[in-house]
Amino acid sequence: MIGVRLYHDTLADVDRYRDLFELIVVPEFPVTTDEFFLWSDYSGLSLHRMGDRAGIKTPLEALRRRASVVSPLAKAVNATTHPKVLDVMAGLGRDGFSLAMVGCDLCMVEKALPVWALADDCLHRHQIPNVVLHCKDGWDVLCSENIDAEVVYLDAMYPEGKKALPGKEMQYLRDLAGDDNRTIEDWLEGARQVALDRVVLKRRPREAVIGKPAWQVRTKKVRFDVYRPH
Numbered sequence: 001m002i003g004v005r006l007y008h009d010t011l012a013d014v015d016r017y018r019d020l021f022e023l024i025v026v027p028e029f030p031v032t033t034d035e036f037f038l039w040s041d042y043s044g045l046s047l048h049r050m051g052d053r054a055g056i057k058t059p060l061e062a063l064r065r066r067a068s069v070v071s072p073l074a075k076a077v078n079a080t081t082h083p084k085v086l087d088v089m090a091g092l093g094r095d096g097f098s099l100a101m102v103g104c105d106l107c108m109v110e111k112a113l114p115v116w117a118l119a120d121d122c123l124h125r126h127q128i129p130n131v132v133l134h135c136k137d138g139w140d141v142l143c144s145e146n147i148d149a150e151v152v153y154l155d156a157m158y159p160e161g162k163k164a165l166p167g168k169e170m171q172y173l174r175d176l177a178g179d180d181n182r183t184i185e186d187w188l189e190g191a192r193q194v195a196l197d198r199v200v201l202k203r204r205p206r207e208a209v210i211g212k213p214a215w216q217v218r219t220k221k222v223r224f225d226v227y228r229p230h
């Protein structure tokens, strides 16, 4: 996995990341040849690729837009019952945090340290309730004992080589996540072994349906396939 440095100005609050990244204090946004780097100032943490000043972060506005009990994801997890949800591929945290904001109890896992840091910064900066966020391999969590999640949520990276180029955020996440030698079928099978109530698998509308979901929630851009546990 790529080692990433954290550049920050003197107004940034980066103490919580001191043991996780090499911290470099600079007077302003850095000019660097690092392939990827984190930047923090008074407004929080963002992740950049060389030459990309805008970078990516988890914006609160995007979370607020998604946080509704009638959103397609909330319907798929049955958010009105406030279930315990295990989100084993947390990414920037938008899906998981939006569920937490409508009262679900979230355990979230992200394996790429810089991506985890973006989600962690958002979580603490905005004091999102009902969330525990780990930087780990989600598969290890899925296979560990004492999982008591009603819902397991799977949002894997889309496979490479599709016609449409993925958005910038997905390109960042894909490059930072590295390879995963498990297939989406493996993840689904593993999740169905541990979920107490259901597994929710996020797919693009034209991606193949795996096995027989109990039901689906469809929108133009995304499909949630819902499976019952084994």
Ligand SMILES: C[S@@+](CC[C@H](N)C(=O)[O-])C[C@H]1O[C@@H](n2cnc3c(N)ncnc32)[C@H](O)[C@@H]1O
Binding pocket: 088, 089, 090, 091, 092, 093, 094, 095, 096, 109, 110, 111, 112, 115, 136, 137, 138, 139, 155, 156, 157, 158, 173, 176, 177, 180
């Ligand atoms: C499509 S993104 C998830 C986006 C997320 N749902 C959101 O709302 O921002 C998939 C994420 O899964 C992470 N990932 C891939 N394999 C993983 C694993 N084995 N354990 C934990 N995270 C993993 C990737 O690093 C990536 O950030």
